[in-house]
Amino acid sequence: MRTSIATVCLSGALDRKLHAAADAGFDGVEIFEPDLVVSQHSPEEIAALADRLGLALDLYQPFRDAEGVDDASFGDVVRRARAKFALMNRMGIDTMLVCSNVATATRDSDDVSARQLAALGDVAGEHGIRLAYEALAWGRFVDDYRHAWRIVERADHPQVGVCLDSFHILSRGHDPAGIEQIPGDKIFFLQLADAPVLTMDVLSWSRHHRLFPGEGGFDLPAFLGHVLRAGYEGPISLEVFNDTFRQTDPERTALQARRSLRWLEDHAAAAGVGAGMEPLPDVQHPTxxxxxxxxxxxxxxxxxxxxxxxxxxxxxxxxxxxxxxxxxxxxxxxxxxxxxxxxxxxxxxxxxxxxxxxxxxxxxxxxxxxxxxxxxxxxxxxxxxxxxxxxxxxxxxxxxxxxxxxxxxxxxxxxxxxxxxxxxxxxxxxxxxxxxxxxxxxxxxxxxxxxxxxxxxxxxxxxxxxxxxxxxxxxxxxxxxxxxxxxxxxxxxxxxxxxxxxxxxxxxxxxxxxxxxxxxxxxxxxxxxxxxxxxxxxxxxxxxxxxxxxxxxxxxxxxxxxxxxxxxxxxxxxxxxxxxxxxxxxxxxxxxxxxxxxxx
The missing domain is CATH 3.10.180.10 (2,3-Dihydroxybiphenyl 1,2-Dioxygenase, domain 1)
Structure with missing residues (x-):
């Protein structure tokens, strides 16, 4: 099982986050764009550091306000995308997270969204980059992973697939069983987060209260089982926004995060899903x-x-x-x-x-x-x-x-x-x-x-x-x-x-x-x-x-x-x-x- 963690999960400067992730045993990281923007190190230096640490740069995220816009606005989307694709090439990152539109969407049309994602796919293809389209739980027109998949199907582009995020799916109460209907090679990326069961607006819940697997109320072993049965073979990654983790020691948080994925891998192995899932030594239930x-x-x-x-x-x-x-x-x-x-x-x-x-x-x-x-x-x-x-x-x-x-x-x-x-x-x-x-x-x-x-x-x-x-x-x-x-x-x-x-x-x-x-x-x-x-x-x-x-x-x-x-x-x-x-x-x-x- 290849593991990854979004740099947003950890506190501190980007270089320290990479060290913490590597020391904890992660195979790769997602680069959260604000972490790179404020870094004193160039994209090339960050890429070189990751290489020295043995970390793959698995994802660049997020790219927002990409689809569901008028034609004039879409021209600006393409301009922004070209700049980000060039940046990703400098870092050796081949997958970008594209969020469903929240702020600038004006056209509630699957045809429009599919056409625009396909057009972005053409530009991404020129740079050897894939686009992982994710339905945000608070997306203006697209807030359900099944809707996102229908749009990706309609786009029918080799560079366009979906990103599945457990928080966006489970926080809205969507049935994850439908994931098994998505071809595994069209699931471009997987992000996992647990959370306490709360009654509050989903955006605040997401931004402040996500947790690592096993710490909240979501059934992540079952969720992961659906993804693996669909045939997904990419990294199992963590994306956790949490106020506590932004204030605590990144090395310790990274170890905590890796422990959560080890626990989750054990559950997957016990369920017999996913190749290469390694079970833990037998648990000793206290008597x-x-x-x-x-x-x-x-x-x-x-x-x-x-x-x-x-x-x-x-x-x-x-x-x-x-x-x-x-x-x-x-x-x-x-x-x-x-x-x-x-x-x-x-x-x-x-x-x-x-x-x-x-x-x-x-x-x-x-x-x-x-x-x-x-x-x-x-x-x-x-x-x-x-x-x-x-x-x-x-x-x-x-x-x-x-x-x-x-x-x-x-x-x-x-x-x-x-x-x-x-x-x-x-x-x-x-x-x-x-x-x-x-x-x-x-x-x-x-x-x-x-x-x-x-x-x-x-x-x-x-x-x-x-x-x-x-x-x-x-x-x-x-x-x-x-x-x-x-x-x-x-x-x-x-x-x-x-x-x-x-x-x-x-x-x-x-x-x-x-x-x-x-x-x-x-x-x-x-x-x-x-x-x-x-x-x-x-x-x-x-x-x-x-x-x-x-x-x-x-x-x-x-x-x-x-x-x-x-x-x-x-x-x-x-x-x-x-x-x-x-x-x-x-x-x-x-x-x-x-x-x-x-x-x-």
Whole structure:
């Protein structure tokens, strides 16, 4: 599979964009004309740089206002086109993107558009150039790829074909199945972009909110399947307009973009479409959270809190300044190694998988940054790599219910765990920096095959918090990614947290209180509102109030939960799910956020 990326996807000067694309492993680039216009380098210098980097220059774009115009205006179109064709010859680019007319179209006639495209094709042919005609989603008369193809068919010119852009097709709700009716050799170029499902004007949606494959709500594996079954053999290219990518490191964005195409290639290979599509190493679906790691210069306050929650001290690691606490199937590692001047924070997540080494190979194939952790003789080596926010992801071999992981034996001097109401880790909330939020979703989708749920907005004292849950189908692993607003530092009311599942949250809190536990205070106003929202027994509400417990209910069941105070940048939650409740108590999140602000 030949891969390409439009330079508009990346920030910075054109020469740096080319370096970033090459370093990420792309085969070619689309030259976005404004990037060339503002470059300090000549077209010949850009072409020479691309050649040195091993990059093909696959497309020059965009050429606008080309068809559907009166005869006098078309003369100017031809003049502009000749100048651009000469420029493309200087750069060695043989394909130009021609957009359906938005601004100057005055003639709603397929005959006129076809005739004018054919005339442009004649001029392009003189320069050895092909024209890829694209239906913009906001084109004045042509906004549907099927309409664009009818015009290209009518033009019947060897230099004129179509460009298919997933955003322009899927954002308008057009059925992509019709792509398979287009001869593959008349699909001159393919551009891919994902996007969140939004309700807004399509031009603003396109200009500001496109995403890389796997980060949004479009079914791009199915879309690509239609294109490949049509017989398309050209580059698979990304064209993503996104305000975040225009402000972030181009090298990192290029790696993110390449990972998205690797993920997409894996889906195409699994579907058996497209020659040369290479599958990734088998995905290792997590079967459970293996452990969570809290790291800081002094983790003793966290350990005291764990003791209040009913966790048992299992011992100190025999070679490292690391201690282990457990309750049920929940394991918390407290790490003071290399953490000088650091407040406690959530540093790593362990996932139980069937084959950790297979998971490691998949992560490497997706260019996930690897991390080294010293392991001595007799200690388990856990494959480790970094998520976009820096959280370390570690893979351990699943042992099955009721059996402890082998690495637990590396901790000495602790006590065997007694019975506990705590069952295991229910979910983990990770705050994401604004520039890595979408990258994180793609990371967990592609590396661990966690499925993204629809994002939700939660009102907090500092503004709206956007939350997207990544999870396994069976709910054994639930990972909530919360968007950290730009300008808001980590720890300012949005610390990360671990939720522990319990069979009886009231018993767990009562036990904790006897050992000094103080959960987050819930205002009386909340319980008055709760009584109004749900028809609850007054004695039940009183019991909730007495323990500062929060409550939610839906058609599938009930949810009781509470939160601890924050230590450094981490806090804990106790949750009790009743019947088949599968949510997270989202209506209660504003109460928690406001209460944490008061405490802070």
């Amino acid at each position: 459970a959270f293996g452990f969570v790691e809290v790291k800081g210069e002094d983790t003793s306050p966290v350990e005291a809190l764990l003791g209040q929650l009913g966790f048992t001290f299992r011992g100190r690691h025999r070679t490292k300044p690391v201690r282990l606490w457990s309750a049920g199937d929940a394991y918390v590692v407290c790490n003071e190694q290399h953490a000088r001047d650091s407040a406690p924070s959530l540093a790593a997540l362990g996932f139980d998988v069937t084959d950790p080494r297979a998971g490691e190979r998949r992560a490497e194939a997706l260019a996930a940054p690897t991390r080294f952790r010293q392991a001595y003789a007799g200690e388990q080596e856990l494959p480790t790599f970094a998520a976009p926010d820096g959280t370390e992801i570690m893979l351990s071999a699943a042992t099955g219910s009721g059996r402890e992981p082998g690495w637990v034996d590396e901790f000495e001097g602790g006590s065997p765990p007694p019975g506990s109401t705590i069952l295991g880790v229910d979910h983990v909330n990770l705050v994401q920096p604004w520039q890595h939020y979408d990258e994180a979703a793609l990371f967990y989708e592609s590396v661990l095959a966690l499925h993204a749920q629809p994002a939700q907005e939660v009102a907090g004292p500092a503004g709206l918090v956007l939350s997207r849950v990544m999870r396994t189908a069976d709910g054994a692993v639930r990972l909530a990614l919360n968007l950290l607003p730009a300008g808001l530092a980590a720890g300012a009311g949005l610390p990360q947290h671990v939720a522990f599942a319990t069979s009886d949250v009231r018993a767990a809190v009562e036990h904790g209180r006897r050992h000094g536990l103080r959960v987050l205070d819930v205002p009386d106003n909340y319980y008055e509102d709760l009584t109004a929202r749900f028809d609850l027994d007054p004695d039940f509400v009183t019991s909730l109030r007495s323990l500062d417990l929060l409550y939610d209910r839906d058609a599938d069941g009930e949810f009781l939960h509470c939160y601890t105070r924050t230590i450094g940048d981490v806090f804990f939650e106790l949750v009790e799910r009743r019947q088949a409740y599968d949510g997270f108590g989202a209506p209660n999140a504003p109460v928690r956020l406001a209460a944490q602000t008061v405490v802070a």
